Amino acid sequence: MPLFKEVILNETAVLYLWKITEDIEWFKGAAQLNLASQKRVDSMKSESHQKGFLAVRMLLQHLGYTDFDLEYDANGKPHLKDGKCLSISHSHEFSAIAVSSNPIGIDLEQMKQKTLKIASRFMDVSHLDNLSEAEKIQKATVIWGIKESVFKIKSKEGISFLNHIFENEFNLEDKKTIAQLRLNSEIENFKIVFNSVEDYIYVCAFQS
Structure with a gap:
């Protein structure tokens, strides 16, 4: 189409x-x-x-x-x-x-159980506390997208999703948050917007 x-x-x-x-x-x-x-x-x-x-x-x-x-x-x-x-x-x-x-970075991901299963490899899983299973999958997908979209802007070797890219706490209904890249004693801030389309999540990062 x-x-x-x-x-x-x-x-x-x-x-x-x-x-x-x-x-x-x-x-x-x-x-x-x-x-x-x-x-x-x-x-x-x-x-x-x-x-x-x-x-x-x-x-x-x-x-x-x-x-x-x-x-x-x-x-x-x-x-x-x-x-x-x-x-x-x-x-x-x-x-x-x-x-x-x-500069902009985007990531598009289908919501899958697999993303939740590997969440501890790329995020602080305490950010999924007190959510339903479906909400955990959705939020983990958003957080993966945040890390991926920030990485696409910077494209630096050695960036770890788990250890270098951090998102502020947010609720799914917010549709936005702030992320930070903390690398080599430097901190860079990024505005994040996200939403769903069918069973997919798109996330966009903008360098502040």
Whole structure:
């Protein structure tokens, strides 16, 4: 299907979601790819990953860009040639991009029991106290997304989700919080917004 949803995040940033219902041949016929991207798609063994990658290109085309306007730096971080900041995420049935005038990181995750099972590896599990099982899964998914979206902005080697990225306490209905990256005696603050779409969570980080 075409663009599934557009979310205005703030005065300079917009999130775009594509729900993947098309078959792989449709994507291959519709997406404009540069040579490097074509080789990357051809090397992917998973059709789901191919679709996710190509759906991102369709979102760019929806905004008037093509794959030729997209570059990756040495850390694998995407950039648009016109200077706009870009972040990309894909999870199962959805692909997402966020475009902003300022640095931004996004993460899109399907809510799964597995995220809760591994929560102690990336977060302070006391933040899940006094919640129902469904709420624990949702909040753990949000917190994973917070860590991932902050990491996407910084892209520094050695960052530990558990030991270096911390979120302020929040309630699920808040739809926002603050996060900190504490690394090498430096503290950096990030504004966080999050929400759900179907059984997925999207999280966006903005450097304060």
